[in-house]
Amino acid sequence: MGVVDSIIDYGEVAFNLFTSLTLGQQISIILLTPFLYNLLWQLQFSLRKDRVPLVFHWIPWFGSAIGFGMKPYDFFEECRQKHGDVFAFMLLGKVMTVYLGPKGHEFVFNSKLADVSAADAYTHLTTPVFxxxxxxxxxxxxxxxxxxxxxxxxxxxxxxxxxxxxxxxxxxxxxxxxxxxxxxxxxxxxxxxxxxxxxxxxxxxxxxxxxxxxxxxxxxxxxxxxxxxxxxxxxxxxxxxxxxxxxxxxxxxxxxxxxxxxxxxxxxxxxxxxxxxxxxxxxxxxxxxxxxxxxxxxxxxxxxxxxxxxxxxxxxxxxxxxxxxxxxxxxxxxxxxxxxxxxxxxxxxxxxxxxxxxxxxxxxxxxxxxxxxxxxxxxLHSILRKVKRDLLVPNTKYVVPKGHYVLVSPGYVHTSDRYFxxxxxxxxxxxxxxxxxxxxxxxxxxxxxxxxxxxxxxxPYLxxxxxxxxxxxxxxxxxxxxxxxxxxxxxxxxxxxxxxxxxxxxxxxxxxxxxxxxxxxxxxxxxxx
Structure with a gap:
């Protein structure tokens, strides 16, 4: 119980300290905390040797939604030039691991059913329609x-x-x-x-x-x-x-x-x-x-x-x-x-x-x-699968964790001068x-x-x-x-x-x-x- 008591004591001290601040200071802390957490989370992610390179983003949860949503192929190419064919980015609270090129096609499309799921990625979108x-x-x-x-x-x-x-x-x-x-x-x-x-x-x-x-x-x-x-x-x-x-x-x-x-x-x-x-x-x-x-x-x-x-x-x-x-x-x-x-x-x-x-x-x-x-x-410019269990990216040390998503983009390959x-x-x-x-x-x-x-x-054509x-x-x-x-x-x-x-x-x-x-x-x- 000593540890629990200590946590409660620290919590009370932090709360009292927070309530003693001016309203402007309290609002600043509330607004800045998610950004600070976002930066610390990205730092922790990037320091792990078993994680793919992560595209940096300033805005918590929202991530790279603007760049990906407006011009996905340009976004992919910019990320590829910086990180290579395999990288991850945050999209509206979801971590997307991208693998560009024909090897990426193999990685995603040929993954085992036990490893990735199209249903888990899309059912919430398709079921209300179909x-x-x-x-x-x-x-x-x-x-x-x-x-x-x-x-x-x-x-x-x-x-x-x-x-x-x-x-x-x-x-x-x-x-x-x-x-x-x-x-x-x-x-x-x-x-x-x-x-x-x-x-x-x-x-x-x-x-x-x-x-x-x-x-x-x-x-x-x-x-x-x-x-x-x-x-x-x-x-x-x-x-x-x-x-x-x-x-x-x-x-x-x-x-x-x-x-x-x-x-x-x-x-x-x-x-x-x-x-x-x-x-x-x-x-x-x-x-x-x-x-x-x-x-x-x-x-x-x-x-x-x-x-x-x-x-x-x-x-x-x-x-x-x-x-x-x-x-x-x-x-x-x-x-x-x-x-x-x-x-x-x-x-x-x-x-x-x-x-x-x-x-x-x-x-x-x-x-x-x-x-x-x-x-x-x-x-469809991007095709997704949800990862059902930790998934090793072939010929790398990278592991895509359960709950993340893998993304492949044949459309990007179709319009790349590396292939056409x-x-x-x-x-x-x-x-x-x-x-x-x-x-x-x-x-x-x-x-x-x-x-x-x-x-x-x-x-390269799919x-x-x-x-x-x-x-x-x-x-x-x-x-x-x-x-x-x-x-x-x-x-x-x-x-x-x-x-x-x-x-x-x-x-x-x-x-x-x-x-x-x-x-x-x-x-x-x-x-x-």
């Missing part, structure tokens, strides 16, 4: 099986049926949207931050969910997805639930969309009208029993439908917007694409109305345009010579439960991530984006409205173009409207 029991709100084994269930609708045979549906949706949008109205207008101005999110959700819903569900996706329903989309912001990552309007809209949108899906599911359950080859809804109603015999509930199926559609909504809307902007800056590249597309179609005496999945495979410049856009504008010459030059032709450098065939494949994928993550959480929608993205590019180029020719391609807006968790992001378009002679 719903309970799916994606990161379930054990990893369940997530892997959910991916397998979804892949039934992502087969080559399915893609063949999707291409004409996607093309029809785009042409219909050209005819009806206020941004175009091609039936009555020869030229105009379009905001790609309006057109591409709408086109993405309309084409994805038509192809994946079927025509009956697509009819529900009018502008008001698309707005619900927009409200849901606003649940993926940095403030949501730090504070999952706050009494603010955009949180209320997120929750209301989730409930309304989920309710709409449930009505369709109940209708098909009651009628028995279920064809697993018709659309993703029926596919999941047929293929959603886990290996242990447990079936997904219908509510979980509805939530998974939200997750699948939202997973592609971010990336494809962002990527297609960037494609249009870069092509607007390079009309000559549009003309090359036009020549490639019309050549393939003319060879079989067809027009864009006859575009097929097989045609997309014969359009290398179209596919390289998508590839180059994903290089310059990977939708002239990285800020938009040049789809670079891939004609670099195809071999991005191949992982020699590294084999692994099946995490949802089909075999390349286990190689040492490539726009769809890697490892067990690699995006399963990669092939669908190329089908959707390829059809969008081909349909735009065949019908329109455009230039930028502004002087240059807009800068990247890193305020969102997705790398979007800053507004205004507009193109000036005019109809081509081959326009179908």
């Amino acid at each position: 719903g309970k029991g799916v994606i990161y709100d379930c054990p990893n084994a369940r997530l892997m099986e959910q991916k397998k269930f979804a892949k039934f609708a992502l087969s080559k045979d399915s893609f063949k049926t999707y291409v004409p549906k996607i093309r029809e949706e785009i042409v219909s949008y050209f005819e009806e949207s206020d941004q175009f109205k091609l039936s009555t207008r020869e030229k105009g101005v379009a905001n790609v931050m309006i057109t591409q999110p709408e086109i993405t959700i309309f084409t994805a819903s038509r192809s994946l969910l079927g025509e009956e569900m697509r009819k529900k996706f009018d502008k008001s329903f698309a707005q619900l997805y927009s409200d849901l989309d606003k649940g993926f912001t940095p403030i949501n990552f730090v504070f999952p639930n706050l009494p603010l309007p955009h949180y209320w809209k997120r929750d209301e949108a989730q409930q309304k969309i989920s309710s709409t899906y449930m009505k369709f599911i109940n209708k098909r359950r009651q009628s028995g009208d279920i064809d697993p080859n018709r659309d993703l809804i029926d596919s999941l109603l047929t293929h959603s029993t886990y290996k242990d015999g447990v079936k997904m509930t219908d509510q979980e199926i509805a939530n998974l439908l939200i997750g699948i559609l939202m997973g592609g909504q971010h990336t494809s809307a962002s990527t297609s917007a960037w494609i249009l902007l870069h092509l607007g800056e390079k009309p000559e590249l549009q003309d090359e694409l036009y020549e490639e597309i019309t050549s393939v179609l003319n060879e079989k005496g067809a027009t864009i109305n006859d575009l097929t999945y097989e045609d997309l495979q014969n359009l290398p410049l179209v596919n390289n345009t998508i590839k180059e856009t994903l290089r310059m504008h990977m939708p 010459p002239n990285p800020y030059e938009y040049n789809p032709h670079r891939w004609e010579a670099q195809a071999a450098s991005t191949a992982n065939d020699d590294e084999g494949e692994v099946d995490y439960g949802f089909g075999a994928i390349s286990k190689g993550v040492s490539s 726009p769809f991530g890697g490892g067990r959480h690699r995006c399963i929608g990669e092939q669908f993205a190329y089908v959707q984006l390829g059809t969008i590019v081909a349909t735009y180029v065949y019908n329109l020719r455009w230039t930028l409205k502004g002087d240059k391609v807009p800068d990247i807006d890193f305020a969102s968790m997705v790398t979007l173009p800053e507004e205004p992001a507009e193109i000036k378009w005019e109809k081509r002679s081959t326009c179908v409207l």
Whole structure:
């Protein structure tokens, strides 16, 4: 008890001393104490030989949030030049250990499930958007099986049926949207931050969910997805639930969309009208029993439908917007694409109305345009995992403690001249010579439960991530984006409205173009409207 008594005595002395000070002195101590603690904590962290170099920060808890949040790639490069490829920084109370470059890709993406967790890093962000029991709100084994269930609708045979549906949706949008109205207008101005999110959700819903569900996706329903989309912001990552309007809209949108899906599911359950080859809804109603015999509930199926559609909504809307902007800056590249597309179609005496999945495979410049856009504008600039147990950084003495985070940034590597010459030059032709450098065939494949994928993550080019959480929608993205590019180029020719391609807006968790992001378009002679 003597030690306890001594502590109490010291506490009383300190308290009496503090209360004897003037109000100004008391306020100064209260304000300065966190800063002093912050400096002592950083000193203690830096003196440990088993910790990675720490980026110095003055502001407690907030850390390097401003530099990282405004220009993450510049921030990473500045830190790399000072500390090397491996370093740590404070981000809103969380310590992030960054490992840049292909070795960093291996370290994070190939880490064992027992060591790092994507669910622990993201579930508080994703669960309010997708719903309970799916994606990161379930054990990893369940997530892997959910991916397998979804892949039934992502087969080559399915893609063949999707291409004409996607093309029809785009042409219909050209005819009806206020941004175009091609039936009555020869030229105009379009905001790609309006057109591409709408086109993405309309084409994805038509192809994946079927025509009956697509009819529900009018502008008001698309707005619900927009409200849901606003649940993926940095403030949501730090504070999952706050009494603010955009949180209320997120929750209301989730409930309304989920309710709409449930009505369709109940209708098909009651009628028995279920064809697993018709659309993703029926596919999941047929293929959603886990290996242990447990079936997904219908509510979980509805939530998974939200997750699948939202997973592609971010990336494809962002990527297609960037494609249009870069092509607007390079009309000559549009003309090359036009020549490639019309050549393939003319060879079989067809027009864009006859575009097929097989045609997309014969359009290398179209596919390289998508590839180059994903290089310059990977939708997610940073990918996180939470460390579940002390983790040794390979070939170093550094240990990342349990509870910290590891961060990898393929987008940084994509735009580094250490890996890509002239990285800020938009040049789809670079891939004609670099195809071999991005191949992982020699590294084999692994099946995490949802089909075999390349286990190689040492490539400097990983726009769809890697490892067990690699995006399963990669092939669908190329089908959707390829059809969008081909349909735009065949019908329109455009230039930028502004002087240059807009800068990247890193305020969102997705790398979007800053507004205004507009193109000036005019109809081509081959326009179908």
